[in-house]
Amino acid sequence: MNYLPIFVNLHSRPVLVIGGGIIAKRKIDQLHRAGAYIKIVASNICNEIKELMEIYHIEWISTKFDPIQIDSVFLVIAATNDTVLNKNIYLEANIRYKLVNVVDDKLNCNFIFPSIINRFPIILAISSSATSPILVRVLKEKLEALLPKNINEIAIIAGKWRNKVKKKFFSLSDRRRFWERIFNGPLVNQILKSNSKEVKLILNHSLNNQSNYTGEIFLVGAGPGDSGLLTLRALQVMQLADVVLYDNLVSKEVLELVRKDADFIFVGKKIGSHLFSQKEINAILVKLALQGKYVVRLKGGDPFIFGRGGEEILAAKEAGIPFQVVPGITAATGATTYAGIPLTHRNYSQSVTFITGHYHLENNLNNCVALILKGQTLVIYMGIITATKISNLLIYKGCTKSTPVAVISKGTLQDQKVLIGTLEQLGSLAASVSTPAIIVIGDIVNLHNKLSWFNDKVKYKPPKSSCIINLS
Template sequence: MNYLPLFLDLKSKNVLIIGAGKVGFNKITLLLRSEAKVNVIAKELCSDVKILLDANKIRWISKKFDSSYLKKMFLVIAATNDLKLNQHIFKSCNDRCLFVNVVDDKSKCSFIFPSIIDRNPIITAISSGGTSPVLLRLLREKIESILPAKLGDVATISGQWRDIVKKRFNNLLERRRFWEKLFQSVFVEHILNGNKKKATEILNKTMNQNSILRGEIILVGAGPGDSGLLTLRGLQVLQQADVVLYDALVSQDVLDLIRRDAKRIYVGKRAGLKNITQDEIIKLLIVLAQKGKKVVRLKGGDPFIFGRGGEEVEAAKNAGIDFQIVPGITSAIGIAAYTGIPLTHRKYSQGVIFITGYKCKNGLTSDFSILCNPSYTLVVYMGTLQAIDIAKKLISYGRLKSTPIAIIIKGTTVNQKVIIGRLDEIEKIISCSIVTPALLIIGEVVRLHKKLRWFYPLDSLHDTYNISSIIKFI
């Protein structure tokens, strides 16, 4: 983050602007909207600024800048074409620890003006840090189009009732649930349509409904890593959560989308390490939900594909706790797409089978007579754990030693790496200390990787490896 976004209260505060041309006028207009006391230094005023002066909306304090005018100023804007003067203003302000903005000179700005979407009292500000003004303009147009013109009225009316609601609900969690419920109701639509009386009736009715806190457990699939693959519903739930229990496979980019004041609890499990047990996770989910909290269980991929999500919602059901399931893009589908390997293809594969590298708890073994069928693509989750054993059994049951394989590490992320080899080369690959977790794809469709790959997270020459280059890769 190159700039920390701040909203300044400039009401009745002295602001100094040096320069009163067209650019200066635009800045003065913006400052007046924030009810600042605008002081101007300029040799002469453009016609628009003169109108403001005649209306007593600004003060023209001098024709020439002197550092003594910086006294009691809150912030300073230089809007002149005089480079030497701008440098002098910048240095004088820095010496006094004053915020200063030299228009169109990023190197001489301790603050910058964002692009503003005004739905007062709701203000949206976006910035590219001066790197891409055209992109910023396009983004602003999109945001302008989706924020209703009367959205500020929703905030204004809510603000008028804030103290009343606070008295009605002593508990912070109860208040937040009330506002969430209200803002998701027709209350908002009535205000946007100009019917404030009806909106107020709904507010009153909602406030006087039973306020007993009811906890909930929501399973959310975070997808394979790229935060862009999180579903819209998943994002909405993360923004409403009171507590989020997340796995080791959830990427930092996805974690950054969680509501900032939600409590985060890491419950990741990794092979070979001392971890929290599944029973402990389930107990924690239930205890938190019984306290009335909205608890999100955030899992990599999809919670119902080797994610033990079924066990967790079964426990919630047995405990009488409400639950929801938000599916995610499972790792096999997401990672295969990002490596250009279609899991099914008319010429190469008529079906796909998902298995896990972990052995089943009840001692169940995979039916290798089915898994060795060359007309099926085989995808092994946590693929390096039992990869050598799986490969040997597949070969013993008739799968060709030359069957192409792909091992994908950190798929869909900027650190994605793909290793291409043959089924009988797995032991050599695994012996090179391949990073886990990894996904293993076995089948003829792997041959299409070179032709169909489109995602180049790193140097395009060094994000895919074959067996001959693995030693160098490691």
């Protein structure tokens, strides 16, 4: 982060503007809206600034810049077309530890002006660190469209009730939770409808009937890795979290979107290494929620598809703890889509089956052989370690060695790998990737070469010779 975003109180503070043209006028407008006391240095000033001098509190102190003028001001803005003068202004201000901005000259600034969305008292500032003003303008337009016109009224009402809430709730966490419930509840809609009477009733009722808070467990699907695939509800819940329990399938970019002051507990499981058993994870969730905390359980993919989410929610139910479940994009749909492999296609596959690669493997595969032979799709989670066994079992049961397969590693992430081969080569393919990874088996895999669109790092085909164990 090259710049620290801060909001500065300029009310009645002296600000020096060097320059008397239209660019200087634009900065003067901004400074006036912030309540600054504006001093101008310019050999000449344009008519627009002359008009402002009759309205704003502006003093034209000199026609010539002198470094001593900097000593008695809070910040300095240079808006002249003289590059040598602008450079000198920057140097003189900088050695005096003053905030200085040379308009449209990033190298001669120690602060920059952001693009502003003003819904006072709500103020949003957007910056690209002076790299792409056009991108900032586009983002501003999108944000402007998203914000309700009278969102400022929500902040004004909250400000009026702030002291009452402080008197009711001594704990910072209790106050935060009160406002979270308010801002995520019916009050906002009543404010947007300008229904002040109903707003007051809601606030009074909420203040007098929620003195004790119970915790809650949120089971959230974090998707296959790409943070852009999170649902809007997942993002909202992640911002409410007091504590987050996450596993090793949740990407770093997803974790960065969690509320910054939340506590994080890693409860991930890897092959041969379990920090916590499932029973212990369930107990931690319940214990934290009973302490009155909002507990977010972040799980890779979708929590109800091979994620043991059902077990965790049953534990919450048995303990009498409120819970919510936020679905996520499961690895099978996310990773295959990013690999250009549709799970169904009327000319290739009319159904898809998901199985795991380590529970009741032989029974699961027995049920899938007939489907594969009919041109259907099989997706295997957690099958990398048992890939050779899967290959041998399917071939033994009647699948052809040339059946197309794909192994997708780290699907949807920038280091995604898609390895294409045949069922006979599955063991070699799986040995060439890192986890997490899924296996796709069926004719649908042949579409990968035509439909691949994402960042495929490797397309690997091992030698045709492969060791097949005779299971007869």
